[in-house]
Amino acid sequence: MPRYALLILPAFNRVYGESSVRLTRSELAVFGAQALRGEVLGSEETTIGGVPYVTFETAEPLTQPDIALLSNLSSVYAIFGIEGELLRPLHMQSLDRLSSDLITIQKYAGKTNEHFTKLLLNVTILAGDKGLDERLSVFDPLCGRGTTLNQALMYGYDAYGIDVDGKDFEAYTGFIKAWLRNKRLKHTAETVPVRRERALVGRRLNITFGLSKEAIKAGDVQHLTMVNADTLKSREFFKPRSFDVLVADAPYGVQHGSKGGSGLSRSPLELLRQAVPVWAGLLRPGGAMGIAWNTYGGKSSDLAEILTAAGLQVMDYPDFEHWVDQAIVRDIIVAHKPA
Numbered sequence: 001m002p003r004y005a006l007l008i009l010p011a012f013n014r015v016y017g018e019s020s021v022r023l024t025r026s027e028l029a030v031f032g033a034q035a036l037r038g039e040v041l042g043s044e045e046t047t048i049g050g051v052p053y054v055t056f057e058t059a060e061p062l063t064q065p066d067i068a069l070l071s072n073l074s075s076v077y078a079i080f081g082i083e084g085e086l087l088r089p090l091h092m093q094s095l096d097r098l099s100s101d102l103i104t105i106q107k108y109a110g111k112t113n114e115h116f117t118k119l120l121l122n123v124t125i126l127a128g129d130k131g132l133d134e135r136l137s138v139f140d141p142l143c144g145r146g147t148t149l150n151q152a153l154m155y156g157y158d159a160y161g162i163d164v165d166g167k168d169f170e171a172y173t174g175f176i177k178a179w180l181r182n183k184r185l186k187h188t189a190e191t192v193p194v195r196r197e198r199a200l201v202g203r204r205l206n207i208t209f210g211l212s213k214e215a216i217k218a219g220d221v222q223h224l225t226m227v228n229a230d231t232l233k234s235r236e237f238f239k240p241r242s243f244d245v246l247v248a249d250a251p252y253g254v255q256h257g258s259k260g261g262s263g264l265s266r267s268p269l270e271l272l273r274q275a276v277p278v279w280a281g282l283l284r285p286g287g288a289m290g291i292a293w294n295t296y297g298g299k300s301s302d303l304a305e306i307l308t309a310a311g312l313q314v315m316d317y318p319d320f321e322h323w324v325d326q327a328i329v330r331d332i333i334v335a336h337k338p339a
Contacts, residue, residue, distance in 0.1 A: 001041065001057045001058065001059070002057065002058050002060070002061045002062065002081070003055060003056070003057050003081070003082040004055065004056055004057075004058070004062065004079065004080065004081055004082060004090075005046065005048065005053045005054070005055045005079075005080040005081075005082055005087055006024060006028070006053060006054040006055075006056075006070070006073065006076045006078075006079055006080075007051065007053055007076065007077045007078040007079075007080070008020055008021055008024060008052050008053065008054065008075050008076065008077065009075050009076060009077040009115070010077075015323065015324060015325070016113045016115060016116060016322075016324075019322040019323065020075045020115065021045045021052050021054060021075075022045075022319070022322070023074075023075065023116075023119060023320065023322060024054050024073060024074070024075045024076065025043045025044075025045070025054055025319075026317075026318070026319045026320050027073055027074060027075075027119055027122060027123060028040060028043055028054065028056060028070075028073065029043070030122075030123045030126055030317060031069060031070060031073070031122075031126065032058075034126040034127070035069050035126055035131065035132065036058075036062070036066045036069065036070075037060070037063055037065070037066055038058045038059050038060035038061070038062065038063075038066065039058065039059040039060075040056055040057075040058055041056070041057045041058060041059060042056060042057060043055065043056035044056075048087070055082065062081075062090075064091070064093075067079060067090050067091065067092065067093070068092075068093040068094075068133070069132060069133070071092035071093050071094040071095075072094050072095055072096075072118075072122060072132060072155075073122070074115045074116070074118035074119035074122060075115050075119075078092065079092055095132065095133060095154070095155045095156060096154045096155065097154065097155075097156050097211065098153060098154050098183075099183060100154075101179075102150045102153065102154060102179060103117075103147070103150050103151060103154060105175075105179070106145060106146075106147075106175060108145060108171075110144070111144075111145070111147060112144075112147050112148075112249050112292075114147065114151070116292070116330075117147045117148055117151050117249075118151050119320075120148075120247050120249075120290050120292055120332055121138070121148060121151055121152065121155075121245070121247055121290070123290065123317060123320075123332070123334055124245055124246075124247050124288050124289065124290030124334050125244075125245050125288065126288075127288035127290070127315050127317075127334045127335070127336045128244060128245060128286055128287050128288035128336060129286030129287075129339060130244055130286070132155075135156065135157065135158075136152075136155075136157045136158070136244040136245055137157065137158045137160065137242065137243045137244050137245070138152035138157050138158070138159050138160065138243065138244070138245045138246075138247065139160045139161065139238070139242070139243040139245070139246045139247075139279075139282060140159075140160070140161040140162075140246070140247055140248060140249075141161070141162055141231045141234055141246065141248050141275065141279050142162075142163060142231055142248045142249060142250065142251075143161025143162060143163045143168075143172075143226060144163055144165070144168050144172075144249075145168045145171050145172045145175070146161065146172040146175070146176065146226065148161070148247055148249070149161050149172075149224065149226065150176075153222060153224060156222065157222070158222055158223040158224070159222075159223075159224050159225075160223075160224075160225045160226070160238065160242075160243065161225070161226045161227070162226070162227040162228075162229055162230075162231050162234050162237065162238075163226070163227075163228065163231070164228070164229060164230045164231065165228075166203075166228055169203060169205070169226065169228035172205075172226060173191055173205050173226070176189075176205075176207065176224070177189050177207075180207070180209055185209050185210070185211065186209065186210055186212070186213055186216055187207060187208060187209035187210075188206075188207065188208050188209075189205070189206070189207045190205075190206050191203060191204070191205050191206075192204050192206070194227070194229070194237065196236070201229060201233070201236065202227050202228050202229030202233075202237065203227070203228040203229075204225065204226070204227050204228075204237070205224070205225065205226040205227075206223075206224075206225050207223070207224040207225070208221050208222070208223055208224075209221060209222055209224075210222070231275055231278075231279075232274055232275055232278055234278055234279065234282060235278055235281060235282065238282055239282075240281050240282060241281075241282070241283065241284045241285070242282055242284070243282050243283055243284060243287060244283075244284055244286075244287045244288075245287060245288055245289075245290075246279055246282065246283055246287070246288070246289045246290070247289075247290045247291075247292075248279070248289075248290070248291050248292070249291075249292045250268035250271065250272060250291055250292065250293040250294075250297075251267075251268050251271060251294075251297075252268075252293075252294040252297070252327075252328050252330075267297055267298070268293045268294065268297045268298055269297065269298040269302055269303070269306070272291070272293075272298075272303065272306050273306055276289075276306050276307060276310045277309075277310045279310075280310040280311060280312060280337065283337045284337070285337055285338065285339040286336075286337065286338075286339040287336075287337045288334060288335065288336050288337065289307070289312060289334070289335050289337070290332060290333070290334040290335075291303065291307075291332065291333050291334075292330055292331070292332045293330070293331065293332075293333075294324075294327075294328045294329065294330060295321060295329045295330070295331050296327065296328070296329060300331060300333055303333045304333065307333065307335040308335075311337065311338070312335035312336065312337055313335055313336045313337075313338060314333065314334070314335045315334045315335060315336060317332065317333070317334050320332045
């Protein structure tokens, strides 16, 4: 049977790096079940030349489209075919179309690990009816300073977010405008107040950009919108059934917490019970929702009940739980909205 090896990308976060091989195996299993043409028959951690790899077998040889899909695994640096004792490099074709510093340049307390952000986005997309390589509309209802938004932009998607923290809104607005200028990407950007009955209810950042003047003329542009407002009011700012994918990193109860006028505590379950029905209304039929949360703040069965009550079908995605620090053990749950 054909055998392959994935070289694991070193993680800047040492703790996450210790879990990256196992998480890559779990992510690979989702790719195998949801996207690849051939079945992944199993995987294992293998040390080759003193370096960790994930090795696996497939029922049929990987096609170039399969390799292109696997090029987007969150912690993969290179893909090899195993031929006896030799490794043959395979041609990777990731979706990334922007400079990687869009993801890595921001440094601040509480930032979600970039590899995990990509993993969560990947497995959530694969639960929906559209493919990873299609043009998607991604919404992060707890977007903070935009790590998920930036990863969506990297893939060529349109990105939308909402966050109640005014400082995060201002920090991300300043960062993304400066980044676009520094990269000399043709773009338009505006920050506007949002009013209802003359009262200020939020602020909205609207950006449209293209990779070149020719791309813009051809209509090949990406859209980015971030709103500074309470996530429970998301449907006041975005139309129902607007998004293909929704991903959220729920409050951990440590650095994060619900703020503003909602009166919510730091418990992720308390927030999600109120927010998930709102968010589900923004998903298109056939779309998918992925949520990361601190398991010390609630059980997966509790989250599954919340998602099911909102009309979503929870996916069987095991073994993504991993240790972050003494106060956080993180896991993910993903659900599909029936078409």
